[in-house]
Amino acid sequence: MSSRKPSNSRQQADEVTSSVATTAVTEQEASDLLTAEELHAEHEQRKEDQKGRIEATDRELLLHLLYQMVLIRRFEEKAAEAYSLGKIGGFCHLYIGQEAVAVGAISAIRPDDYVITSYRDHGHALAKGMSAEEIMAELYGKAGGCSAGKGGSMHLFDASVNFLGGHAIVGGQIPLATGIAFATKYRNEDKVTLCFFGEAAVNQGSFNESLNMAQLWKLPCVYICENNQYGMGTSLARAMSLQDIARKACAYGMASEFVDGMDVLAVREATLRAVERARTESLPTLLEVRTYRYMGHSMSDPGNYRTRAEIERYQQRDPIKLLSASMREKGLLDDETMKQIEQRVHEEIERAVRFAEESPLPAPEELYTDVYANPIKS
Amino acid sequence: MPLITMREALNQALREEMRRDESVFLMGEEVGAYEGAYKVSRGLLAEFGPKRVIDTPISELGFAGLGVGAAMVGLRPVIEFMTFNFSILATDQIINSAAKMLYMSGGQFKIPIVFRGPNGSAYQVSSQHSQALESWYAHFPGLKVVMPSTPADAKGLLKSAIRDDDPVIFMEQERMYGMKGEVPEDEDFIIPLGVADIKREGTDVTIVARSLMVPVALRAAEELEKEGISCEVIDPRTIRPLDIETIVNSVKKTNRVVIAEESHPFCGVGAEISAEIIERAFDYLDAPPRRVSGADAPMPYAKNLEALAIPDVQRIVAAVREVTYTA
Amino acid sequence: MATKIVMPKLSPTMEEGQLARWLKKEGEQIAPGETIAEVDTDKATMEVTANTAGVLRKILVHEGESVPLGHPIAIVGEADEDISALLTEVEKSPGGEKVKQSAPAAEERAAREERREAPSPEAPSNGERGAERIFVSPIAARMAAEAGINLRTLKGSGPGGRIIKRDIEAAIEASRQAAPRLAEAAPAQPIPSEAAPYEEVPLTEMRRTIARRLASSIGPVPHFFLTTEIEMDRAIELRRSLNELDPELNISLNDIIVKVAAAALMQHPQVNASFQERAIRYYKQADIGVAVALEDGLITPVVRAANLKSLGTISREIRELAERARARKLKPEEYTGATFSVSNLGMFGIDEFTAIINPPEAGILAVGAAQPKPVVRDGEIVIRQMMRVTMSCDHRIIDGATGAQFLQTFKRLLENPLRLLI
The missing domain is CATH 3.40.50.920 (Rossmann fold)
Structure with missing residues (x-):
């Protein structure tokens, strides 16, 4: 989607979009509108749900999940700042609001399992254990970047942690994930592949073709649809005839679950179930994780297609806010610990920025390296 | 040297390379039970079994991408397009994934894959089934494009293509499958890519x-x-x-x-x-x-x-x- | 209607122009804008372009001739048109001022009428278009440049008259057959007493470029030098035998060297040449300048047509010329216009030296002393009389291989002077 619309046509496109979107948002809001009291009640309910899970979870792990979500949040804020300063170019799709999905899901797998995702990939890369330094340097287009400055924001890769990339054609990574899962099964490995994609990718043929083959051949892949409710500027209601994405799995006879994407523990638990199914039965699962992105589709997106009120409503359900509140109520988090987490994150982000700033630009001759693994002089 | 058809030469190359390297597998429409729309994969299912000779649904984009994903983590897929006409559906995976993966990952993920099948004119099958697409694929850095014209070249080049660490578009010709020529039986007979x-x-x-x-x-x-x-x-x-x-x-x-x-x-x-x-x-x-x-x-x-x-x-x-x- | 082409004003200060070269022959089609001739003005060589279309009927001013501005240089008209009236008018015209003023007006008028008559001047026939410029395939152009073939002298056999490889191959073959005749022609001529007759071949672009580049990098005459060592035993023996036959003869080694040089030059006409501004002049006889040291300088009297003269004649002439040179009694025509020179410092015990070319000659041989030296012959060390010779070449004309081939012939003849008799 990132490359769908050339920037010079965006104004015109937005005019068309927003005129239609206004009605769509209104319709959606009508069904979704909650009063202040209802919102509060919902938050309390989520906390209650989460507290049950917290009791079953080790505190160190909780702190780790919290730390990772804060790290992603602050990293993305820093990236936005660097983008506005012109340090980062091109497209930059931020993950703010969706942190619970990557952090919760990736906490459910082993380090040798595979993760592949779309162009909105900073959060997954950090959650999979890639260094913030190399990611930031990649965003800066520097030689020290994880992809040597050739991939940029949308193409983070790190073979050493089995992070197989951000992919920038909507739905393009879904067949790749299927192939990675195919390879692990082919080699009788018990590795699992997590494949993240947005809800708009579900409309692509690659989704249908891949899920069909995955179930047909019983491939150990977990398809995680991050339903943030907007395909760029087009709301789900305007783009998808059947909006219950989890239900689409029945077309393939595949297991599926609907998951609250604002609750990191809910995501983790659902993923654990799916991973268990993949690892022990070699079966795929489709997870629809309902989430929300606070920011525009990319840095050049003013987000005119939705109301401020809608964004604020979702910010009430913020995954970091939710987890920290639940932990506080359970006596597992205090101001001091939270301060320490923020401090650690701050230091890591500062290190990342420093590394990116200091890393050299790729050498001109790098333009022609790695075009072929086995170049033949012609 | 024995006189064999292009079809048999390709079959020999596939068979030899699959024997040689466990990570090589053949995937495509009708490659297994049907033994290939043009019988190139005759006998391979019997020898290597359904794990390595895989019949696919009609999902060119899907199985092409599946092949690329498998290659990312070290397998050496041979993806057969029943004809290259259908590869048009898979171009996103061939061009955006296979050709560029090594580059945009900063050299981390090579894609040792072969996409093969007949290209060019066939006999009276009209516009959608009779076209030559080599210039499409040759346009993109990251892809290698091979087009043999004799049974010996077909065998030697396909073996090289399978052993190569880059994505190779291997274009056969439907009208030439029955063409005969002398082909070395030597299992180490290969013809290097990039040599006229x-x-x-x-x-x-x-x-x-x-x-x-x-x-x-x-x-x-x-x-x-x-x-x-x-x-x-x-x-x-x-x-x-x-x-x-x-x-x-x-x-x-x-x-x-x-x-x-x-x-x-x-x-x-x-x-x-x-x-x-x-x-x-x-x-x-x-x-x-x-x-x-x-x-x-x-x-x-x-x-x-x-x-x-x-x-x-x-x-x-x-x-x-x-x-x-x-x- | 037929019209005159006049000498145009091609520079602000130009008063007259010398017709350097016609690019069109009588009878050839010309088109407006096409270059038909080159004119040397006081400043540079300029192109004369045609204003009208038609056939070049008559060339009035030939290459090398100078005429004032406005003077008719050619007549252009239809192929079958009667131009006698115009010819008469031109012949009567005194040239100079009067012509200069009237001609452009006439030309303008003619041009206007031409336009009226021509049915569609903006859409010339294929033949006319083909004449606008030379069409030549890249390989043919390159081969022509290397072989010094003027493309304008060729008729292309390709589509639209394109000159192609086989046309150049044919031209090279033709000139190869013509070349030996050039060398052979000389002996048939009577011994002349005047300067050598010559044939002039226009400079090719490549040759012009080589000349310009080499000259500007090294000096007016870009020299290069070739040295070889020659076994003189047989030449010395020949001299001894001849002088024994007739003590009056008193033949010197240098006389033999001059005779051999002349013979070698006949075999290598490319070396017996001089560089002219727009052409290379190939001489058909060897007029050898022999350097003679004077008390306060140097003079090179010329042995004319040394290739045709006997050793005795050469020897006598050199002796006589040298004597008169020392007496300062040489006439200018006796010490100018050599085609090649020999300078011998052997009598001063000089082993080897380089001489400076005497322009416009293309080469000079610097001859050292013949001295006994150990050399290897048939695997054994023997003593031979060895002489070192250095040839200075004008690189604008002579390339390395050309000079080397000449020197090779020179050496072969001198090491076995009996060959002169063959």
């Missing part, structure tokens, strides 16, 4: 031909020899990377060149070869490079029109006469 072959030596004109056009060009050369015109026929065999040196050296010797191709002329491989020759051997040319291409129209069904759309001996002969000023 001089199919016939000559002094007066260079004919650059690939795939189906090679035997046509050789027949044209025989005819022209009777008139005292000596043709050198060069088969690049690998379109990308192109062995332009061999072509340019030949043109420097003969001063004239005809490029025969089945594909449409516009933005074609012939245009590229022509441009390279002009850039590298301008001072040696005695006549403008002349292309003999497929018609600049979709392939028609009617037999007479189809024949007009594909270059034949007469058209190559006429072009040679033109550049040698013997018309």
Whole structure:
């Protein structure tokens, strides 16, 4: 989607979009509108749900999940700042609001399992254990970047942690994930592949073709649809005839679950179930994780297609806010610990920025390296 | 050396490489139980089983991408397109994933994959099933494009392609599957990618031909020899990377060149070869490079029109006469 | 209607122009804008372009002739048109001022009428278009440049008159057959007493470029030098035998060297040449300048047509010329216009030296002393009389291989002077 619309046509496109979107948002809001009291009640309910899970979870792990979500949040804020300063170019799709999905899901797998995702990939890369330094340097287009400055924001890769990339054609990574899962099964490995994609990718043929083959051949892949409710500027209601994405799995006879994407523990638990199914039965699962992105589709997106009120409503359900509140109520988090987490994150982000700033630009001759693994002089 | 068909030569290459390397598998529509729409995979399911010879749903984009994903983590898939016409559905995965993965990952993920199948004209199957797509794939850095014209080349090049660490587009020709030729039985017989072959030596004109056009060009050369015109026929065999040196050296010797191709002329491989020759051997040319291409129209069904759309001996002969000023 | 082409004003200060070269022959089609001739003005060589279309009927001013501005240089008209009236008018015209003023007006008028008559001047026939410029294939152009073939002298056999490889091959073959005649022609001529007759071949672009580049990098005459060592035993023996036959003869080694040089030059006409501004002049006989040291300088009297003279004649002439040179009694025509020179410092015990070319000659041989030296012959060390010779070449004309081939012949003849008799 990132490359769908050339920037010079965006104004015109937005005019068309927003005129239609206004009605769509209104319709959606009508069904979704909650009063202040209802919102509060919902938050309390989520906390209650989460507290049950917290009791079953080790505190160190909780702190780790919290730390990772804060790290992603602050990293993305820093990236936005660097983008506005012109340090980062091109497209930059931020993950703010969706942190619970990557952090919760990736906490459910082993380090040798595979993760592949779309162009909105900073959060997954950090959650999979890639260094913030190399990611930031990649965003800066520097030689020290994880992809040597050739991939940029949308193409983070790190073979050493089995992070197989951000992919920038909507739905393009879904067949790749299927192939990675195919390879692990082919080699009788018990590795699992997590494949993240947005809800708009579900409309692509690659989704249908891949899920069909995955179930047909019983491939150990977990398809995680991050339903943030907007395909760029087009709301789900305007783009998808059947909006219950989890239900689409029945077309393939595949297991599926609907998951609250604002609750990191809910995501983790659902993923654990799916991973268990993949690892022990070699079966795929489709997870629809309902989430929300606070920011525009990319840095050049003013987000005119939705109301401020809608964004604020979702910010009430913020995954970091939710987890920290639940932990506080359970006596597992205090101001001091939270301060320490923020401090650690701050230091890591500062290190990342420093590394990116200091890393050299790729050498001109790098333009022609790695075009072929086995170049033949012609 | 035994005389076998192109189909058998390809089958030998697949069989030998699958025996040689456990990570090689064959996937595509009808490759298993049906033994290939053109019987290239005959006997492979029986020998290697359904784990390594995999029939797919009609999902070109899906299984092409699946192959690329498997290659990312170390397998060596051979993805068969029943014909390259259907590869058009898979171009996103071939071009956006396979060709660019190594580059955009900063050298971390190589894609050792072969996409193979028949390309070019078939017999009276009209526009959607009869087209030559090599210029599409040859356009993209990151892909290698191979087009054999003899059974021996087919075997040696396919083995090289499977062993290569880069994505290779391996284009066969439906009309040539039954063509016979001597093929070495040696399991270590390979032909390196990127090396052109001089199919016939000559002094007066260079004919650059690939795939189906090679035997046509050789027949044209025989005819022209009777008139005292000596043709050198060069088969690049690998379109990308192109062995332009061999072509340019030949043109420097003969001063004239005809490029025969089945594909449409516009933005074609012939245009590229022509441009390279002009850039590298301008001072040696005695006549403008002349292309003999497929018609600049979709392939028609009617037999007479189809024949007009594909270059034949007469058209190559006429072009040679033109550049040698013997018309 | 037929019209005159006049000497145009090609520079602000130009008063007259010398017709350097016609690019069109009588009877050839010319088109407006096409270059038909080159004119040397006081400043540079300029192109004369045609204003009208038609056939070049008559060339009035030939190459090398100078005429004032406005003077008719040619007549252009239809192929079958009667131009006698115009010819008479031109012949009567005194040239100079009067012509200069009237001609452009006439030309303008003619041009206007031409336009009226021509049915479609903006759409010339294929033949006319072909004449606008030379069409030539790249390989043919390159081969022509290397072989020094003027493309304008060729008729292309390719489409639209394109000059192609086989046309150049044919031209090279033709000139190869003509070349030996040039060398053979000389002996048939009577011994002349005047300067050598010559044939002039216009400079090719490549030759012009070589000349310009080399000259500007090294000096007005770009020299290069070739040295070889020559076994003189047989030449010395020949001299001894001849002088024994007739003590009056008193033949010197230098006389033999001059005779051999002349013979070698006949075999290598490319070396017996001089560089002219727009052409290379190939001489058909060897007029050898022999350097003679004077008390306060140097003079090179010339042995004319040394290739045709006997050793005795050469010897006598050199002796006589040298004597008169020392007496300062040489006439200018006796010490100018050599085609090649020999300078011998052997009598001063000089082993080897380089001489400076005497322009416009293309070469000079610097001859050292013949001295006994150990050399290897048939695997054994023997003593031979060895002499070192250095040839200075004008690189604008002579290339390395050309000079070397000449020197090779020179050496072969001198090491076996009996060859002179063959």
